Amino acid sequence: xxxxxxFATAFAAVFVLVFAGTAGGYHTRFVALxxxxxSPTPTSYITRxxxxxxxxxxxxxxxxxxxxxxxxxxxxxxxxxxxTDAGTGGEGGDCSGxxxxxxxxxxxxxxxSFHQWGMLRSVHGPYTAxxxxxxxxxxxxxxxxxxxxxxxxxxxxxxxGLVYAANPDGTDQIIEAKGEAYGTGIWTRTHRGSxxxxxxxxxxxx
Amino acid sequence: MSALRRRDLFRRLAVTVxxxxxxxxxxxxxxxxxxxxxxxxxxAVLSKVSFEGVDVPVVATELRTPRGPASTPCAERSGAIxxxxxxxxxxxxxxxxxxxxxxxxxxARSGWCGVAYAQLRQTRPLDPRLTITCHDDDxxxxxxxxxxxxxxxxxxxxxxxxxxxxxRVVRDLPVRVTTTQVDxxxxxxxxxxxxxxxxxxxxxxxxxEAHVSG
Numbered sequence: 001x002x003x004x005x006x007f008a009t010a011f012a013a014v015f016v017l018v019f020a021g022t023a024g025g026y027h028t029r030f031v032a033l034x035x036x037x038x039s040p041t042p043t044s045y046i047t048r049x050x051x052x053x054x055x056x057x058x059x060x061x062x063x064x065x066x067x068x069x070x071x072x073x074x075x076x077x078x079x080x081x082x083x084t085d086a087g088t089g090g091e092g093g094d095c096s097g098x099x100x101x102x103x104x105x106x107x108x109x110x111x112x113s114f115h116q117w118g119m120l121r122s123v124h125g126p127y128t129a130x131x132x133x134x135x136x137x138x139x140x141x142x143x144x145x146x147x148x149x150x151x152x153x154x155x156x157x158x159x160x161g162l163v164y165a166a167n168p169d170g171t172d173q174i175i176e177a178k179g180e181a182y183g184t185g186i187w188t189r190t191h192r193g194s195x196x197x198x199x200x201x202x203x204x205x206x
Numbered sequence: 207m208s209a210l211r212r213r214d215l216f217r218r219l220a221v222t223v224x225x226x227x228x229x230x231x232x233x234x235x236x237x238x239x240x241x242x243x244x245x246x247x248x249x250a251v252l253s254k255v256s257f258e259g260v261d262v263p264v265v266a267t268e269l270r271t272p273r274g275p276a277s278t279p280c281a282e283r284s285g286a287i288x289x290x291x292x293x294x295x296x297x298x299x300x301x302x303x304x305x306x307x308x309x310x311x312x313x314a315r316s317g318w319c320g321v322a323y324a325q326l327r328q329t330r331p332l333d334p335r336l337t338i339t340c341h342d343d344d345x346x347x348x349x350x351x352x353x354x355x356x357x358x359x360x361x362x363x364x365x366x367x368x369x370x371x372x373x374r375v376v377r378d379l380p381v382r383v384t385t386t387q388v389d390x391x392x393x394x395x396x397x398x399x400x401x402x403x404x405x406x407x408x409x410x411x412x413x414x415e416a417h418v419s420g
Contacts, residue, residue, distance in 0.1 A: 037391070065333075065419050065420065066393070066417035066418065066419035066420075084332045084333050084419075084420075086333070086417040086419055094419055094420050095420060096418070096419070096420060097419075107390045107391065107393075108390070109338075109339050109347075110341075123391075123393070124392075124393040124417065124418055124419065125393055125418070126338045126339055126347075126390065126393055126418055127339065127418070128321075128322065128323075128335070128337065128418055128419065128420055129420055130321045130322060130323045131320065131321055131337065131339055133321075134321045136319065136320070136321070136339045137339060157308070157321075157323035158323055158325070158420060159420075
């Protein structure tokens with residue numbers, strides 16, 4: 001084998017290994033391998049405790065920009081995906097996709113009814129954090145921050161999280177899909193005192 | 207009236223009905239011309255620029271500074287521009303520090319129906335910030351998204367079924383376009399875009415797939 005051919009073969013092997021490694025690291029293909037597109041189940045009513053249970057199943061799972069599919073094994077199956085890339089197909093919801101699913105909303109923005117989505121159903125829903133903040137869509141209304149109770153939301157133009165519990169010091173335990181580096185979980189946040197955040201409520205539950 | 211005359215009258219009436227139906231139906235089937243109105247009811251004008259590679263009629267979208275009373279949730283209007291296309295209007299405002307964009311989307315059917323916020327990296331948002339919460343005149347979901355122009359681009363042309371829309375680029379800022387190519391199931395939209403120089407020369411074209419996110 002000539003030196004040139006050896007060099008070319010070695011170069012090709014290194015090229016393949018480097019790019020295969022990159023693709024493998026970024027693209028766990030979680031959605032492609034695990035998620036489905038099953039129809040949601042319409043349900044006549046939901047409760048705040050029921051929504052909290054839905055949210056808690058996502059706790060310790062991943063975060064995926066534009067995503068909305070997760071399992072319940074308490075680990076991020078797609079860590080370190082590139083942020084703000086909808087194409088990586090990793091595990092988890094983003095903040096608005098998580099809220100949509102936990103609030104069990106339909107895809108039709110004119111419809112305020114309740115739809116139960118499977119945990120592994122890949123769905124984000126039509127709302128961004130900014131849309132939630134504005135109370136867009138028939139299921140959502142803005143609410144004063146002082147009136148917010150369990151499973152209402154605090155939303156800014158770039159993030160939304162759900163009130164899991166209010167702390168005595170005025171902060172809140174927020175359950176949220178926080179970001180690629182954090183995944184989904186409960187964190188103490190000061191959103192209620194921030195002028196960037198407004199209150200949002202899912203309509204139709206007590 | 208004799209039976210013969212009555213039959214003749216009936217035959218003429220039947221022929222007339224058939225002809226009218228044929229005329230109406232052929233108009234329905236074959237009409238792929240550009241719309242004659244923009245979303246705000248103003249006349250739609252075909253662009254005077256000839257866009258290389260675009261082989262359907264091209265409607266020139268309107269670009270103006272906001273007028274009339276400020277409307278919630280888009281009260282701030284300093285430095286804002288309104289773009290009116292066939293199906294909707296969008297107002298884009300850049301923050302005073304130049305680091306973020308805000309948009310409010312409007313349709314005749316839904317009123318102010320979409321909001322978007324984007325942090326800018328240089329002059330580009332991190333993603334197109336798609337909204338799909340507005341509806342067009344037929345009640346179908348309408349997408350709004352930002353397209354970031356490349357170097358030297360004077361026009362962004364969005365090609366849809368039967369016609370295209372031309373958006374003039376201002377200060378290299380992202381252009382908020384509309385699309386009817388929305389998929390609610392995947393909360394996404396697709397637009398076929400091309401970028402053109404001032405004389406209509408094609409600079410680049412690409413298919414943008416955007417997802418509702420964040």
